Amino acid sequence: xxxxxxxxxxxxxxxxxxxxxxxxxxxxxxxxxxxxxxxxxxxxxxxxxxxxxxxxxxxxxxxxxxxxxxxxxxxxxxxxxxxxxxxxxxxxxxxxxxxxxxxxxxxxxxxxxxxxxxxxxxxxxxxxxxxxxxxxxxxxxxxxxxxxxxxxxxxxxxxxxxxxxxxxxxxxxxxxxxxxxxxxxxxxxxxxxxxxxxxxxxxxxxxxxxxxxxxxxxxxxxxxxxxxxxxxxxxxxxxxxxxxxxxxxxxxxxxxxxxxxxxxxxxxxxxxxxxxxxxxxxxxxxxxxxxxxxxxxxxxxxxxxxxxxxxxxxxxxxxxxxxxxxxxxxxxxxxxxxxxxxxxxxxxxxxxxxxxxxxxxxxxxxxxxxxxxxxxxxxxxxxxxxxxxxxxxxxxxxxxxxxxxxxxxxxxxxxxxxxxxxxxxxxxxxxxxxxxxxxxxxxxxxxxxxxxxxxxxxxxxxxxxxxxxxxxxxxxxxxxxxxxxxxxxxxxxxxxxxxxxxxxxxxxxxxxxxxxxxxxxxxxxxxxxxxxx
Amino acid sequence: xxxxxxxxxxxxxxxxxxxxxxxxxxxxxxxxxxxxxxxxxxxxxxxxxxxxxxxxxxxxxxxxxxxxxxxxxxxxxxxxxxxxxxxxxxxxxxxxxxxxxxxxxxxxxxxxxxxxxxxxxxxxxxxxxxxxxxxxxxxxxxxxxxxxxxxxxxxxxxxxxxxxxxxxxxxxxxxxxxxxxxxxxxxxxxxxxxxxxxxxxxxxxxxxxxxxxxxxxxxxxxxxxxxxxxxxxxxxxxxxxxxxxxxxxxxxxxxxxxxxxxxxxxxxxx
Numbered sequence: 001x002x003x004x005x006x007x008x009x010x011x012x013x014x015x016x017x018x019x020x021x022x023x024x025x026x027x028x029x030x031x032x033x034x035x036x037x038x039x040x041x042x043x044x045x046x047x048x049x050x051x052x053x054x055x056x057x058x059x060x061x062x063x064x065x066x067x068x069x070x071x072x073x074x075x076x077x078x079x080x081x082x083x084x085x086x087x088x089x090x091x092x093x094x095x096x097x098x099x100x101x102x103x104x105x106x107x108x109x110x111x112x113x114x115x116x117x118x119x120x121x122x123x124x125x126x127x128x129x130x131x132x133x134x135x136x137x138x139x140x141x142x143x144x145x146x147x148x149x150x151x152x153x154x155x156x157x158x159x160x161x162x163x164x165x166x167x168x169x170x171x172x173x174x175x176x177x178x179x180x181x182x183x184x185x186x187x188x189x190x191x192x193x194x195x196x197x198x199x200x201x202x203x204x205x206x207x208x209x210x211x212x213x214x215x216x217x218x219x220x221x222x223x224x225x226x227x228x229x230x231x232x233x234x235x236x237x238x239x240x241x242x243x244x245x246x247x248x249x250x251x252x253x254x255x256x257x258x259x260x261x262x263x264x265x266x267x268x269x270x271x272x273x274x275x276x277x278x279x280x281x282x283x284x285x286x287x288x289x290x291x292x293x294x295x296x297x298x299x300x301x302x303x304x305x306x307x308x309x310x311x312x313x314x315x316x317x318x319x320x321x322x323x324x325x326x327x328x329x330x331x332x333x334x335x336x337x338x339x340x341x342x343x344x345x346x347x348x349x350x351x352x353x354x355x356x357x358x359x360x361x362x363x364x365x366x367x368x369x370x371x372x373x374x375x376x377x378x379x380x381x382x383x384x385x386x387x388x389x390x391x392x393x394x395x396x397x398x399x400x401x402x403x404x405x406x407x408x409x410x411x412x413x414x415x416x417x418x419x420x421x422x423x424x425x426x427x428x429x430x431x432x433x434x435x436x437x438x439x440x441x442x443x444x445x446x447x448x449x450x451x452x453x454x455x456x457x458x459x460x461x462x463x464x465x466x467x468x469x470x471x472x473x474x475x476x477x478x479x480x481x482x483x484x485x486x487x488x489x490x491x492x493x494x495x496x497x498x499x500x501x502x503x504x505x506x507x508x509x510x511x512x513x514x515x516x517x518x519x520x521x522x523x524x525x526x527x528x529x530x531x532x533x
Numbered sequence: 534x535x536x537x538x539x540x541x542x543x544x545x546x547x548x549x550x551x552x553x554x555x556x557x558x559x560x561x562x563x564x565x566x567x568x569x570x571x572x573x574x575x576x577x578x579x580x581x582x583x584x585x586x587x588x589x590x591x592x593x594x595x596x597x598x599x600x601x602x603x604x605x606x607x608x609x610x611x612x613x614x615x616x617x618x619x620x621x622x623x624x625x626x627x628x629x630x631x632x633x634x635x636x637x638x639x640x641x642x643x644x645x646x647x648x649x650x651x652x653x654x655x656x657x658x659x660x661x662x663x664x665x666x667x668x669x670x671x672x673x674x675x676x677x678x679x680x681x682x683x684x685x686x687x688x689x690x691x692x693x694x695x696x697x698x699x700x701x702x703x704x705x706x707x708x709x710x711x712x713x714x715x716x717x718x719x720x721x722x723x724x725x726x727x728x729x730x731x732x733x734x735x736x737x738x739x740x741x742x743x744x745x746x747x748x749x750x751x752x753x754x755x756x757x758x759x760x761x762x763x764x765x766x767x768x769x770x771x772x773x774x775x776x777x778x779x780x781x782x783x784x785x786x787x788x789x790x791x792x793x794x795x796x797x798x799x800x801x802x803x
Contacts (some may be wrong), residue, residue: 389663413626448598450623486739533598
């Protein structure tokens with residue numbers, strides 16, 4: 001016996017519900033999951049009871065959508081009703097309460113969300129009620145979840161396309177499928193093969209070969225065209241056609257398609273491989289405060305986590321640390337690692353350096369660490385190249401420098417595609433790859449500029465259109481009579497976009513004491529941009 | 534007796550901390566990092582010495598940042614990682630890129646004048662290792678702030694780079710420190726000569742071709758900070774004064790050529 005959960009709007013929901021009942025599940029397309037419920041008869045009862053339990057679990061999952069918001073909009077500072085986007089992308093709107101109390105729909109809401117709702121006397125939409133508002137706000141009742149139980153996978157899948165929220169077939173799957181229109185079979189096969197457009201000049205081909213055992217899409221498309229020309233409209237009519245004559249006209253693909261129309265599985269259930277999760281959690285006997293004791297706890301969690309990653313030949317591309325505090329809030333830090341790492345010592349150092357800059361507000365009750373797995377790096381060194389710093393060393397160094405001078409104050413500069421002076425951005429330093437050394441001819445000597453950030457305002461005496469003297473009030477800055485000058489060089493830009501516009505005249509000047517500097521005048525004000533050195 | 538002991542130490546390459554006079558002798562092999570300027574590399578005997586602390590000193594517009602940019606660019610071109618701890622946030626990526634520096638290989642630490650914190654950052658970078666050149670730009674730090682550092686600060690810097698394949702460079706306005714095997718590159722234009730080279734006649738037809746590099750090499754062992762007996766160092770000096778001028782350049786030295794807007798003489802007198 002197989003069950004199918006189809007969720008058109010919330011694909012992740014189908015897999016979560018199926019995982020509660022059976023580990024043997026297989027995803028078909030983006031919306032449907034089929035799983036084996038053969039053993040649930042002893043536990044739950046007849047198939048209709050099993051279907052009811054699965055439907056109940058699916059409906060119960062809906063409040064969980066509200067309890068894990070991924071984005072919370074407080075409503076423009078209180079002007080509008082708060083809204084938030086749930087984990088599955090559904091948008092929920094809050095409404096005024098009748099009695100000034102907040103009605104929780106189940107599940108623990110984050111503290112800040114609950115506080116906001118209480119302060120503003122709002123409640124959340126319950127799953128059974130419609131959420132008023134603009135059309136873009138999806139009512140929860142119309143999440144589009146369907147549950148079917150049938151003796152075969154094909155029967156369960158086809159019935160889930162029929163539109164009934166719950167359907168149960170105990171026997172005679174061919175008879176149950178007979179009234180269904182032929183387009184349901186076409187829709188099923190298109191979904192399995194990933195075809196999105198079925199008719200018209202833009203009808204697409206299957207992007208891949210599809211799962212094994214199922215008829216190939218090109219043959220299916222031809223067969224459906226033929227059946228349409230013959231006037232076959234339902235699965236029952238198709239199943240009633242003589243197999244020998246069908247084979248003569250459509251070939252083996254037609255025969256295989258007819259078996260599917262009769263509800264026969266072309267292939268046994270192949271369970272999807274379970275995605276391993278790399279999570280370690282520890283509940284502390286007493287709360288800890290400070291990074292030093294937390295360091296020991298992290299060491300105890302990261303050592304087995306690192307071992308699990310190594311055994312699975314995986315590394316952590318990102319690491320998520322959740323600290324449940326004594327004030328019932330959760331302090332979450334997510335580190336995106338520059339490269340996939342799995343050394344426990346390096347991960348612990350990076351987490352502690354990050355927590356130095358973003359410490360938790362209270363003592364810690366529970367510590368949870370989860371690694372986002374990625375394939376391990378394959379690194380091959382060469383004896384002929386000079387050894388450079390490893391990725392782990394660079395990651396630790398940049399984390400330490402970020403904690404010392406600020407994360408935005410260290411990195412590798414990247415010039416922006418603009419003529420605006422001093423236009424660059426700092427990005428994470430990762431060593432610039434392992435490109436081979438390039439032998440370039442020695443460039444002409446290019447003088448370097450030492451920039452003042454921001455440019456320093458100066459007083460310039462102009463004589464016959466030429467700067468003649470520079471005066472500045474700050475100690476240690478160059479100034480004096482100008483003996484040589486070149487300019488003005490007019491430069492402007494940015495006035496056609498939203499970026500900051502500039503319009504300036506630049507001068508290169510040499511002062512009496514030999515200092516060569518660059519001046520610019522913008523909107524009548526003189527600035528010293530830097531010193532040529 | 535003393536000369537015999539010193540020769541034995543030199544034969545076993547244990548003469549790094551000798552504080553007696555020794556002529557600046559050029560070294561060959563992998564322990565040198567060329568600066569990317571042929572005449573300067575020739576004067577250095579091949580380049581800056583790895584595993585030692587060297588310095589580039591001079592007044593403003595003497596070419597310190599130019600030499601630094603070319604040194605970093607030459608190291609990056611060899612595939613090495615380079616780092617710059619900028620104590621006063623003076624580095625200009627555009628002119629460094631024009632000098633040939635591959636910015637993707639540069640780690641730039643921008644400090645806003647706190648020399649102490651910049652020093653900590655420099656120590657972190659040196660201790661991490663793996664860099665070909667680590668430069669510490671203190672040129673615009675005020676002298677009282679630099680004098681506040683105890684002299685052991687520079688000893689620790691030298692010790693942090695000792696034995697590594699990293700060139701540590703200090704950029705300052707006056708002599709600070711170098712390790713026993715390092716070099717001081719003093720950029721001092723000859724008196725009476727301009728620091729900049731110009732081309733053209735009138736203001737509106739003149740172009741800045743660059744600054745004049747007039748390096749004076751100070752080599753040998755010992756420095757004013759390391760001499761314990763109070764005597765001035767008697768290291769021999771080989772001074773070479775020269776100018777670098779590229780006759781082929783047609784104005785690419787100045788970052789001016791990055792501006793592709795129309796350059797026209799402005800009749801506005803301001």
